[in-house]
Amino acid sequence: MKFILRNIFFVMLVFSIGKIKAQSRSKVNFGSDWEFxxxxxxxxxxExxxxxxxxxVEPLVVNNQFQGTCWYQKKFKVANSKNKKVFLYFEGVMQEADVWINDKKVCNHKGGYLPFTVDISSFLKLKGNIIKVKVNNEDNPEFLPGKPLKDLDFNYYGGxxxxxxxITTDKLYITNSVAANKKASGGIYTNFDNINKDKASGTVQVHLKNEYAVEKKTxxxxxxxxxxxxxxxxxxxAFVINANSDKNHTQNIVVDSPKLWSISKPNLYCLEVQxxxxxxxxDSYFERVGIRKSEIKEDGYYLNDEKLYITGTNQxxxxxxxxxxxxxxxxYRDAVKIKNAGFDxxxxxxxxxxEAFMNACDELGILVMNSLTGWQFFGNETFQKNAIQDIREIARRDRNHPSVIFWEASLNETQMSESFMKEATQALKEELPFSHNYSACWIDNDNYDLFIPARQHGQAPDYWTKYNKANRKIFIAEYGDWEYYAQNAGFNQTEFANLKExxxxxxxxxxxxxxxxxxxxYNFQEAANSNRKGINTIGExxxxxxxxxxxxxxxxxCSGISDIFRIPKFAYSFYQSQRDANVILDGNLTSGPMxxxxxxxxxxxxxNVTVYSNCEEVALYLNDVLVDKQKPSINANSDELKHPPFLFNLDRFIPGTLRAEGFINGEKVISNFIKTPKSQSKIELVYDISSKPINPDAPDMIFVYAKITDQSGTIIPTATNEVTFSLLEGNAELIGENPVKAEAxxxxxxxxxxxxxxxxxxxxKSEHLELKSSSDLVLNLDSQK
Known part of the structure; x- marks a missing residue:
């Protein structure tokens, strides 16, 4: 492999702030030893x-979420900071934060979903320091989301x-991309804009700040x-940076035979700038970099010159x-679940x-639509100004992620003014001045590159299948829920609740x-099949x-294809079946025949037994007797799917075992079976790490599941036993209702x-089992698989 670097202006598509290492830069997790x-x-x-x-900590169903003021404080020491800069980097505080260092107020930040940096260098004492943070998550119409929580379609949890x-650096240092607050600048900005299988070229831009009182040659x-x-x-x-000033430096970069980032092979590079x-x-700054080509063309969306119908989800x-x-x-585990469900x-x-979720999307090969905070609320002039600033900060934080292909620089399901939409897209294009960065909006507006309505925003039965506006593509940003919940009544979700069936x-x-x-x-299947009939639809x-x-x-x-505890429903298997059997993903991800x-x-x-599979044929057996062997069931609600479901009709119920076998090219490649459950007998205790082991050094959380089963281990799907969890030993705590009733x-x-x-x-333990029983689970580093 050959790399060529030259000193000219650039642009490139990379990703994510990684762990920083250098002689004079340190980045230390500041999360321990706080009081609240x-x-x-x-x-x-x-405490x-x-x-x-x-x-x-809220109940499972949050009816009266805490809104108010809380306080955090921490005592800390910093080594001799002469000729050093010392910063605190907050990834997210919900949703207004005031920060004091040694009883001097140093910062006020509004907005709960984006990071901010506090320069504490001049406020520090050698013998010890104290930080206090006042946090408030009450309704505020002047910054996003703006809408009162009692009327909002999601929650913003405080803290x-x-x-x-x-973060400690030299007084000559690489800045933070958001804190620098400069158009298309700050930190490290990379972009590849000329990419093919043989060669990729682009640029790396580095923003430096010199806070010495003298110029520096570097x-x-x-x-x-x-x-x-x-x-x-x-x-x-070598070049010179004047005293108390900043400077951009750019490098051209050419990579021969690049290893491209894709949804099946998310190759990443490591870039260190010293x-x-x-x-x-x-000073030294480290990032992981992805090289990929993302394009919307007249006939659809292309990733690395290969046409792709994008299949995804919301979260x-x-x-x-x-x-x-x-x-x-x-x-990371949530991202793994999304990928394993068949979504890209x-x-x-x-x-x-x-940021950790964004990094996981980069690592796992999950494409991303990045979104501005908002839902059905358009505020005053101050609100709009803050929204524009948020667009800039989203772009600055996430511009280097290869996973991000679309930027929703608009307020979801909100009637925005024409002037706001024009300013929003202008701000995005100023921050991301390259053709492969596509703006998106739920309103069909020429200010944006991509139209992203929900399916219910169209009218049944066609919805958006006949949308054919010239030179404009459509991405169905939501589907499968509201059009069935409210019979396409629009999106006033409180007024039409009585239509629920x-x-x-x-x-x-x-x-x-x-x-x-x-x-x-079936609703998701029908809607997904309908979406694929769209003339200009590039994904969903x-x-x-x-x-x-x-x-x-x-x-x-509860329209999730998994419940809030991440336990899959049948719809999860439908989507999983839509990934081709010949796609084999790296690592411990689920792929191949299913x-x-x-x-x-x-x-x-x-x-009428439904079997989801990406195989060509499926045979179904009842107690080892062949019921039928058949191909997928193709009809008006499955004829556009890659892999329609298999439907088997049985005459009557006979207890025992249903076994299905999947065939490709005439050969059996996979099987699955279910058994009629017998009487309740025991608890099987399991946990989920989704290929990411528990952090041995820092706080982490996993789901622990107590399965009510019969003697052979078959789950009792109607069991609602009350289960009591106990922590017998170890440095941990149990969070949630306890005892709790089993669901399904x-x-x-x-x-x-x-x-x-x-x-x-x-x-x-469960006292309601026919035979009282218990099962225990021991977790240690060696037990994680």
Whole structure:
């Protein structure tokens, strides 16, 4: 592999701030040893906490979410900071933050979904320091989302809910992309704009700031390393930065035979930029870089010159009980679940998500639509000004992620003024002045590159299949929920609630049983099939990946293809079946041939058995007797799908085993079976790490599931036993309702670990089992698989 670097102006498409290393730059997690209290009518005591942190652990269904003021404080020391800069980097605080260092106010930041940096250099003391942060998440119409929580379609949970870092640099340093607050500048900005399989060329722009009182002569060293360890080192010519000033420096870059980033092979490069003065590295910044070609053409969307119909989902970044305050590892596990479900795209609904989640999308090959915070609210002049600034900051934070292909620089389902939309797209294009960065809006407006309506915004039965505006493509940003919930009544979700019909809606809990879960899956199938008939449609994102809470509603929004505990429903298997069997993903991701019987096979189960598979043929057996062997069932609601479901009609129910076998080119490649459950007998206790082991050094959280089973291990799908979880040993805590009733045979609790240096032992009991039994689970570093 050959790399060539030259010193000319550039642009390139990379990604994500990674772990920073250098002689004089340090980036230390600042999340431990904090104290916290909520400001309430009665005086409360300080409690010891770790960040990320939620202001209040909420119930499973959040009816009265905490809104108010809380306080955080921490005592800390900083080594001799002479000729050093010291910053605190907050990834996210919900949603207004005031920061004091040693009783001097140093910062006010508004907005809960984007990061901010606090320069604390001049406020520090050698003998010790104290930081205090006042956090408020009450309604505020002047910054995003603006809409009162009681009327909002999602929640904004209070607290310092994302990571905080203490960053120390030389006084000549590479800036932070958001904190620099400069158009198309700040930090490191990379872009590849000339890409093919043989060669990729672009640029790396570095923004430097000199806070010395004298000018500095410096040079930059670039180290680019591919996934196989090949690297090139290149040093620029020396240049001068004046005293108390800043400067952009750009490098051209050419990579021969590049390893392209794609949804099946998300190849990443490592880019390190070193700042050198007097032959000494005084600062160093590290990023991972992806090279890929993203284009919307007349006949569709292309990734690396290959046409792609984009199949994706929407996600609200929420955990039960903990709200948004989850670990980087938990963020990664959610991304894994999205990829394993058969999706290659996620829309950040309806706000910028955590940096760890963005990084996971880069690593796993998940395309992203980045989104401005908002839903059905257009505020005053101050609100609009803040929205434009947010667009700039989203672009600056996330411009280097290869996963981001579309930018929703608009307020979702909001009637915006023409002048605002014009200013919004102008701001985005100023920050991202390259042709492959596409703006998107739910309004069909010429200011934007891509039209992204929800399916329900069109009229049945055609919806958007006949949309054929010249030179304009459409991406269905939401589908599968509202058009079935409210019979296409629009999106006034409170006024039309009386139109809900339990067995028609896609809003189905796992407890609702097979018939309704199959209806949900069929709704998604019908809508996905319809979307593919669109003349100008380049892709889709269903609503939604996981069940979630809403400010205005007193129940869970349950149109997720997995429940809020990340347990899959039948619809999950439908989407999983739409990925081709010959696609083999790296690592521990789910891919290849798949087959799933969507039935529990009990006396009340449907006799029309649905099997989801990406195989060419499926044979179904009942108690080892062949029922039928057939090809997919193709009709008006499946004729555009890659892999329509297989439907088998049985005459009657006979207890026992249903077994399905999948065939490709006449050969059996996969099988799946289900058994009629017998009487309740025991609890099977399992946990989910989704290929990301528990962090051994920092707080982490995983779901622990207690499955109510018969003696052979078959889940009892109607079991609602009350289960009590106990932590017998280990540095951890259990979070959630406890005892908790099982739903569809599974009871769930969150295990929050502080570290995993010693084993953790969890036990679950249920007094309502016919035979009293218990099962325990031991977690340690060696047990994670």
């Amino acid at each position: 209290k909520r400001e309430e009518k009665t005086t409360s005591n300080w 010891k906490i770790t960040i990320p942190h939620t202001a209040k 310092i809910y994302r990571n905080v870092y203490l 040079s930059l060293k670039y180290i680019l390393t591919n996934c196989e360890g090949y690297k090139l080192e290149f040093k620029s010519e 700042v050198i003065v007097n032959d000494k590295v005084i 609200h970044q929420e955990y039960p009980y903990l709200g948004y305050a989850i670990s980087d590892e938990a963020q 795209f996620v829309r950040m609904s309806h706000y910028p998500h955590a 339990d067995e028609r809606t896609s809003r189905q809990l796992r407890a609702h049983g097979e018939k309704r879960l199959l209806q949900q899956a 994102a269903n609503w939604v990946m996981f069940d979630y809470n809403r400010g205005y509603s007193n129940d869970l929004e 087959l799933k019987i969507a039935n529990n096979w009990t006396a009340t189960s449907p006799l 045979g599974i009871a769930t609790i969150i295990l929050k670990t502080k570290n995993l240096k010693k084993p953790i032992k969890v036990m679950a």
